[in-house]
Amino acid sequence: MTAEGGAPPFEMTGGRVRRDGREVLSGVDLRVAAGDLLAVMGPNGAGKSTLVKAMLGLVPLSGGGTAIYGAAPSRFRDWKRIGYVPQRLPMGGGVPSTVREVVASGRVARQSRWRPASAADRAAVDRALEAVGLTDLARESAHLLSGGQQQRVLIARALAGEPDAFVMDEPTAGVDAANQAALAATLRELAAAGRTVVLVAHELGPLEPLITRTVVLEHGRIVREQARADAAAPLAPLTALGRTA
Numbered sequence: 138m139t140a141e142g143g144a145p146p147f148e149m150t151g152g153r154v155r156r157d158g159r160e161v162l163s164g165v166d167l168r169v170a171a172g173d174l175l176a177v178m179g180p181n182g183a184g185k186s187t188l189v190k191a192m193l194g195l196v197p198l199s200g201g202g203t204a205i206y207g208a209a210p211s212r213f214r215d216w217k218r219i220g221y222v223p224q225r226l227p228m229g230g231g232v233p234s235t236v237r238e239v240v241a242s243g244r245v246a247r248q249s250r251w252r253p254a255s256a257a258d259r260a261a262v263d264r265a266l267e268a269v270g271l272t273d274l275a276r277e278s279a280h281l282l283s284g285g286q287q288q289r290v291l292i293a294r295a296l297a298g299e300p301d302a303f304v305m306d307e308p309t310a311g312v313d314a315a316n317q318a319a320l321a322a323t324l325r326e327l328a329a330a331g332r333t334v335v336l337v338a339h340e341l342g343p344l345e346p347l348i349t350r351t352v353v354l355e356h357g358r359i360v361r362e363q364a365r366a367d368a369a370a371p372l373a374p375l376t377a378l379g380r381t382a
């Protein structure tokens with residue numbers, strides 16, 4: 138924990154993951170600096186989700202190491218600094234939650250156990266619902282929404298926590314063009330505020346102009362990497378990266 142001061146949000150060195158006896162991440166070195174908007178791209182099964190889960194300590198490494206703000210995931214305690222958007226809404230428990238309840242759960246790491254939700258908590262939840270265009274559906278059961286709407290609930294949950302760094306696993310999957318544009322606007326604000334975003338994507342679509350770095354994974358390895366100094370730089374190389382074999 139002592140190294141957290143100037144440490145980058147995420148740093149993986151020689152990261153390896155085995156699943157079912159097969160190596161699905163094969164020695165990944167990846168340093169994500171504060172303020173990066175990093176896209177992790179690559180074909181199906183390349184290991185993109187595994188990489189971001191391993192960065193968060195959700196999947197154990199079989200080799201190498203990884204750190205969150207300088208601490209190994211098992212020792213990292215400051216989870217309010219991290220917002221994770223998984224690929225799907227977890228459906229455990231059998232208790233239906235409203236959209237607002239799911240989004241408000243993003244504040245949990247910020248609340249003390251005995252303190253009820255404050256005005257600041259409620260305002261953050263309102264802002265997050267507004268950002269993803271779900272204000273009108275706040276009282277609906279989250280599990281009854283479409284896949285794209287559920288994806289936006291998960292994005293709002295992460296936004297509500299007001300973290301320093303976001304990890305989003307396919308945040309645009311199933312999300313229509315208008316809502317992808319809304320997500321781009323939200324990411325632009327996060328970037329302007331110096332937040333860090335790592336996102337997994339097959340297609341960048343309207344997010345493309347915001348991305349400052351792209352890594353392409355194939356067979357568990359980073360095979361290409363592209364960075365640009367500022368978001369106004371030409372986009373063509375980034376587009377080509379995700380598509381060339």
Ligand SMILES: Nc1ncnc2c1ncn2[C@@H]1O[C@H](COP(=O)(O)OP(=O)(O)OP(=O)(O)O)[C@@H](O)[C@H]1O
Pocket residue numbers: 156157161179180181182183184185186187188
């Ligand atoms: N829980 C699991 N148990 C066993 N193997 C797994 C598990 N999760 C993923 N894998 C395997 O690991 C490899 C990488 O999967 P991963 O989901 O990380 O790829 P991906 O690049 O995110 O793919 P997609 O774009 O389809 O989401 C695949 O071969 C997959 O079958």
